[in-house]
Amino acid sequence: MKGATHEVANPPRAERAVLVGHAGRDGADLPRSLEELARLADTAGARVLGSLVQRRGAVSPPHFIGKGKLTELKELAGGLEADLAIFNDDLSPPQVRNLEKALDVKVVDRSELILDIFARRARTRESRLQVELAQLQYMLPRLTGMWRHLERQAGGIGTRGPGETQLETDRRIVRERIARLRKELQGVERERETQRRRRRREFRGALVGYTNAGKSTLFNALTRAQVFVEDRLFATLDATTRQMVSPERRRALLTDTVGFIRKLPHHLVASFHSTLVEAVEADLLLHVVDAADPDFHRQMRAVEGVLEELLETPRPTVLVFNKTDLVADRDSLAGLAVEFPGAFLVSARTGEGLAALRAFVWEQAAERTIAATGARAS
Ligand SMILES: Nc1nc2c(ncn2[C@@H]2O[C@H](COP(=O)(O)OP(=O)(O)OP(=O)(O)O)[C@@H](O)[C@H]2O)c(=O)[nH]1
Numbered sequence: 001m002k003g004a005t006h007e008v009a010n011p012p013r014a015e016r017a018v019l020v021g022h023a024g025r026d027g028a029d030l031p032r033s034l035e036e037l038a039r040l041a042d043t044a045g046a047r048v049l050g051s052l053v054q055r056r057g058a059v060s061p062p063h064f065i066g067k068g069k070l071t072e073l074k075e076l077a078g079g080l081e082a083d084l085a086i087f088n089d090d091l092s093p094p095q096v097r098n099l100e101k102a103l104d105v106k107v108v109d110r111s112e113l114i115l116d117i118f119a120r121r122a123r124t125r126e127s128r129l130q131v132e133l134a135q136l137q138y139m140l141p142r143l144t145g146m147w148r149h150l151e152r153q154a155g156g157i158g159t160r161g162p163g164e165t166q167l168e169t170d171r172r173i174v175r176e177r178i179a180r181l182r183k184e185l186q187g188v189e190r191e192r193e194t195q196r197r198r199r200r201r202e203f204r205g206a207l208v209g210y211t212n213a214g215k216s217t218l219f220n221a222l223t224r225a226q227v228f229v230e231d232r233l234f235a236t237l238d239a240t241t242r243q244m245v246s247p248e249r250r251r252a253l254l255t256d257t258v259g260f261i262r263k264l265p266h267h268l269v270a271s272f273h274s275t276l277v278e279a280v281e282a283d284l285l286l287h288v289v290d291a292a293d294p295d296f297h298r299q300m301r302a303v304e305g306v307l308e309e310l311l312e313t314p315r316p317t318v319l320v321f322n323k324t325d326l327v328a329d330r331d332s333l334a335g336l337a338v339e340f341p342g343a344f345l346v347s348a349r350t351g352e353g354l355a356a357l358r359a360f361v362w363e364q365a366a367e368r369t370i371a372a373t374g375a376r377a378s
């Protein structure tokens with residue numbers, strides 16, 4: 001991160017943000033989705049001061065929201081002295097420009113916000129390359145859009161010179177950088193491949209799930225590792241793999257991965273593709289769900305959606321409902337067991353249910369060893 005030491009000495013003032021949602025996009029999901037947007041904004045370092053929702057009508061092309069809502073938003077942002085309006089949906093490049101002009105504040109959409117968080121959180125060389133690649137790909141059509149816009153606005157003979165050339169140059173620079181990043185990433189992937197080959201013979205499990213479900217906490221509990229855990233979104237960006245050792249000294253590998261979220265920016269999934277695929281191509285996926293989150297059904301569907309996008313063939317998956325210590329109502333836990341037979345109910349924090357989960361992993365590992373030996377024998 002540039003100027004990191006500077007930031008510590010002189011922390012920047014948090015940006016003041018208002019959130020904007022459109023029921024036309026999220027429907028009944030909107031309140032939850034906006035709550036999540038507020039958490040994302042907080043994770044990105046903004047202070048959320050208010051929000052505005054368009055409940056009726058279709059998405060309108062010039063400003064995404066309708067005229068009346070636009071006026072309302074301008075008043076709200078002005079009254080709160082906001083620097084920033086964060087939209088819960090992806091905006092087209094012209095929409096961003098129109099909105100910034102009308103509102104006189106910076107406008108950011110959901111994808112851009114998530115990309116920003118990833119950029120702040122990326123620590124290893126690989127994740128930095130991946131995030132930068134995603135950001136540039138997100139930016140590229142926006143540069144193009146700006147260029148088209150200028151062309152249209154200025155128009156005519158004699159106005160197509162320097163402006164167009166400059167933007168063409170920008171696009172070329174971005175494209176070249178994208179090509180270079182891709183190459184560097186291929187290099188990193190080759191290094192991984194060597195590691196992967198070495199690990200192929202061992203039983204591998206991978207923790208997947210919605211962001212903040214408690215994957216890293218569970219990972220630490222199961223492997224006694226010290227992976228970073230935080231009550232914020234996207235605490236983990238890099239896949240980490242550690243050994244699990246059974247009482248009989250049997251070994252298996254467990255991988256902790258980046259969390260998923262609904263409307264995960266497409267470019268991010270694309271650039272993290274190799275890391276994610278490697279992680280989720282495990283012998284067993286442990287889908288970790290935050291049992292204490294009232295929204296967990298939707299979160300599960302979002303995770304399943306990303307997994308489908310990543311995997312050609314589904315992997316053996318077991319559901320792990322975590323944070324049972326936060327579910328005061330024991331009946332609802334019993335309900336979960338009925339609704340999802342075969343799922344594990346655990347608390348990574350208190351250790352409740354972990355013994356059964358461990359036993360299951362070892363059982364699976366043993367079965368696979370038998371199957372593999374059998375296959376070799378035949
Ligand atoms: N009460 C309780 N809190 C938990 C439990 N497991 C995790 N947490 C908390 O939930 C928050 C998120 O935990 P993480 O382990 O970072 O979650 P994650 O799924 O790895 O999140 P990302 O890396 O952001 O995707 C932290 O504040 C944890 O302390 C649990 O079993 N009970």
Ligand SMILES: [Mg+2]
Pocket residue numbers: 215216217228229235236257259
């Ligand atoms: Mg994590």
